[in-house]
Structures are given as C-alpha cells and as structure tokens.
Amino acid sequence: MNKNKRIAIIGAGPGGLTLARILQQAGFNPVIFEGEISATQREQGGTLDLSEDMGQKALKVAGLLEQFKKVCRYEGEAAKIMDKTATVLFEEGPNVDEEHSGDRPEIDRTMLRQMLLESVNPESIQWGHKLLYATPLENGQHALHFENGVTEVVDLAVGADGAFSKLRPLVSDETAEYSGVSMVEINILDAKKQFPDIVELNGLGSVFALDDQKGMIAQMNGDGKIRIYLSFKAPYEWLHNNGINYDNLEEAKPELLKLFEDWSPELKKYIHYANGPIFPRHIYMLPVGHKWEHKKGITLLGDAAHLMSPFAGAGVNLAMLDASELALSIINHDDTDEAVYNYELKMFEYAGEIAAETKENMDLFFENNAAKTLSDLMKSHHVE
Numbered sequence: 001m002n003k004n005k006r007i008a009i010i011g012a013g014p015g016g017l018t019l020a021r022i023l024q025q026a027g028f029n030p031v032i033f034e035g036e037i038s039a040t041q042r043e044q045g046g047t048l049d050l051s052e053d054m055g056q057k058a059l060k061v062a063g064l065l066e067q068f069k070k071v072c073r074y075e076g077e078a079a080k081i082m083d084k085t086a087t088v089l090f091e092e093g094p095n096v097d098e099e100h101s102g103d104r105p106e107i108d109r110t111m112l113r114q115m116l117l118e119s120v121n122p123e124s125i126q127w128g129h130k131l132l133y134a135t136p137l138e139n140g141q142h143a144l145h146f147e148n149g150v151t152e153v154v155d156l157a158v159g160a161d162g163a164f165s166k167l168r169p170l171v172s173d174e175t176a177e178y179s180g181v182s183m184v185e186i187n188i189l190d191a192k193k194q195f196p197d198i199v200e201l202n203g204l205g206s207v208f209a210l211d212d213q214k215g216m217i218a219q220m221n222g223d224g225k226i227r228i229y230l231s232f233k234a235p236y237e238w239l240h241n242n243g244i245n246y247d248n249l250e251e252a253k254p255e256l257l258k259l260f261e262d263w264s265p266e267l268k269k270y271i272h273y274a275n276g277p278i279f280p281r282h283i284y285m286l287p288v289g290h291k292w293e294h295k296k297g298i299t300l301l302g303d304a305a306h307l308m309s310p311f312a313g314a315g316v317n318l319a320m321l322d323a324s325e326l327a328l329s330i331i332n333h334d335d336t337d338e339a340v341y342n343y344e345l346k347m348f349e350y351a352g353e354i355a356a357e358t359k360e361n362m363d364l365f366f367e368n369n370a371a372k373t374l375s376d377l378m379k380s381h382h383v384e
C-alpha cells in the first residue's frame with residue numbers, strides 16, 4: 001500500500017467525499033478539489049434513499065452507518081403509484097422504524113453532504129478549485145489545471161466531478177446526452193403545516209402519478225417540504241420554448257396546469273400550492289454500459305463514470321458504492337494502478353446492470369398505462 005501517492009479527487013459530491021473519508025481513515029492523504037467556493041454555495045437538492053446494498057454499504061465502510069441510522073427517515077420509504085385520476089394502484093409503507101424498514105430509508109441531501117463533509121479532514125478540501133482540464137504526463141502522472149490559475153501534478157486523479165466531468169475526456173469520447181426527458185421542478189414549502197390536504201394525499205414518502213406519457217413525481221422532504229418533478233417526454237428545445245416563465249412562479253402556474261388539464265383536481269393541487277423555487281431541468285445520461293480502456297493515473301466514479309436518469313434512484317447510491325470499492329481496492333493493493341484497474345472492472349459490471357435497469361424504468365414511466373405497469377411490477381417484486 002503506497003500512502004505517499006498524491007491522490008486528487010475532483011468534486012466534493014457524495015462520491016468524492018465518501019472516497020476521501022475512507023482513504024483518510026486508512027492513513028492516506030487525498031486532496032479534494034471542489035469548484036464551488038464553499039459548502040453553502042448551492043442548495044443541495046431533495047431527499048435520497050440509500051439502499052442497504054449500495055449507499056448504506058459504503059457508509060458502513062466509511063464508519064458512518066450508525067450516524068446515518070440516527071437521522072434517516074424510515075417513514076420516507078412510503079410510496080404510492082397513481083394514475084391521473086389519483087386512483088392509487090399501488091401503495092407501501094410508511095415504515096415506522098428500522099425493524100419494519102424496507103431497505104431504502106431516506107435522508108435529505110443537505111444532511112448527507114453535511115455528514116460526509118464533517119467526516120473528512122477540513123484541510124483536505126480545496127474550495128474554489130474548478131478544474132478546467134487535465135494533461136497526462138509521461139510517467140502516468142497528470143497535471144490538473146484549475147480556473148483560479150493553480151496547477152497541481154498528481155499520481156492519481158479521480159474524477160468525481162459529476163455529469164459534465166472535466167476528467168472524462170481523458171479516458172472516453174462519450175459525453176452526457178439529453179435523455180429525452182425534461183422536468184419542471186416545483187416545491188411546496190412547509191407543506192406539513194400549511195397544506196394538510198396535500199400531505200394527506202402525498203403521505204410521508206413519494207408519489208408517482210403517471211399517465212399520458214408524463215408524470216408528477218413528488219417527494220416529502222425531512223423539513224416538511226414537498227418537492228415535485230413535473231416530468232415530460234419532450235424534445236430538448238421544448239423546455240425553453242413552451243411559454244413557461246420560470247422566473248415567475250405565479251405566471252408559470254396556469255401554463256403548468258394546462259399541461260395537466262384533464263388530471264384530477266387533487267393532483268393539480270401540487271401545482272396550485274407551489275410556493276417555492278421553480279427550476280427547468282433537462283435530464284442527461286451517458287450511454288448504458290459506458291466504459292473505457294484503463295489508463296494509468298486516472299479514473300472516474302459516480303455520475304462522471306455512469307451518469308443515468310433518476311428513474312431508479314440509483315445515482316447517489318452508485319457514486320458512494322464506487323467510492324468505497326475504489327478506496328478498498330487502493331487500500332488492499334500495493335500497486336495503485338492495479339487497484340484502479342480492478343475497481344474499474346468491477347464497477348463497469350454492476351453500474352452497467354443498473355444503468356440498463358434505469359433506462360428500462362425511464363421508458364416505462366413514459367409508456368401509455370405507465371401507472372398500471374409500474375404497479376404490477378412493484379407487486380410482483382413484493383411477492384418474490
């Protein structure tokens with residue numbers, strides 16, 4: 001094991017932080033270079049479920065599982081699948097505690113990031129270091145060129161820098177492509193207190209209302225907010241030429257309501273009650289089964305390696321699993337290059353399978369009769 005290798009992790013997302021934590025616990029000194037200027041520059045997004053075989057497995061390796069269990073929400077595992085009439089075709093949960101849990105309790109993304117940030121050596125994070133590009137050097141090292149003018153030479157560069165990774169072009173010609181799905185994210189702040197009727201409909205977890213090749217996907221967050229992804233199969237340009245004013249929620253609402261004109265009034269409350277930020281989102285993905293030929297001194301993990309749509313809730317789980325697999329491989333091999341090669345072989349296989357499942361899910365969500373098909377699928381999983 002070579003603890004003196006200079007390891008650079010690009011990106012302080014869930015993947016990069018998990019990798020840093022596990023390596024630091026084992027006595028390595030990786031440095032994280034993060035483009036944002038501080039931990040609070042950006043709101044971190046909604047609620048996530050961490051599965052026993054991926055996210056929680058990584059937290060266990062990182063020594064953070066017990067801490068996670070103290071703050072996660074078992075009741076957040078609740079799920080309902082509905083059609084546009086708000087008829088519930090499948091329902092599960094809510095679960096009250098770990099004993100009665102499925103294997104995917106929820107945690108707000110901000111809380112997960114905080115927990116991971118607090119677990120790493122604060123001096124190992126270089127905020128405000130946005131990678132512009134990297135250049136391979138003859139001996140397998142890489143020079144990292146940052147927007148702030150800094151250049152660093154490292155033995156191993158790990159791209160944990162998400163969908164539009166700046167390290168990816170060094171190993172692969174593939175780029176993140178539009179998946180064909182666009183979303184308008186809206187939020188109902190303080191729903192628990194202000195809008196008990198929508199909380200009654202939504203429950204404490206997620207709602208998947210699917211019909212007419214579109215969807216309302218709603219998730220209760222730990223702070224009582226409901227985050228809703230209005231989801232559409234649409235050409236890329238549609239999101240910005242559909243007449244919706246994303247700068248003014250009240251002006252946007254009638255346009256959004258028109259898109260769900262014949263949907264149940266109960267479901268349309270998700271739009272009527274929206275009182276928080278609104279964001280247009282294109283969903284991107286890498287080709288299913290994305291892989292590359294191993295190159296010395298560089299690798300990728302998480303979205304940088306296998307960006308996929310959110311329709312299987314796998315992204316964060318996989319990023320953390322990759323991080324723990326890579327860290328353990330580095331810890332358990334004397335030769336770092338061999339460690340990275342072994343990690344890549346293993347990761348390509350499991351990530352490829354999940355990417356294929358995710359793509360199937362995405363197609364299913366936008367089929368005619370999607371709610372019924374998805375409900376039948378969920379019921380068959382419960383029988384198995």
Ligand SMILES: Cc1cc2nc3c(=O)[nH]c(=O)nc-3n(C[C@H](O)[C@H](O)[C@H](O)COP(=O)(O)OP(=O)(O)OC[C@H]3O[C@@H](n4cnc5c(N)ncnc54)[C@H](O)[C@@H]3O)c2cc1C
Pocket residue numbers: 010011012013014015016033034035036047048049129130131132160161162163164165166229281301302303304310313314315316317318319
């Ligand atoms: C709408 C939506 C909903 C989602 N819902 C879920 C869900 O419910 N469950 C789930 O598991 N996943 C979900 N995902 C996917 C999930 O967000 C990602 O898969 C996950 O965050 C990937 O983690 P990561 O660490 O690989 O990358 P990221 O979380 O993207 O982190 C990358 C980090 O790198 C930094 N960075 C980027 N570029 C640079 C650069 N050039 N230089 C330095 N730093 C850089 C970024 O600032 C960031 O901190 C969702 C995604 C979307 C779009």
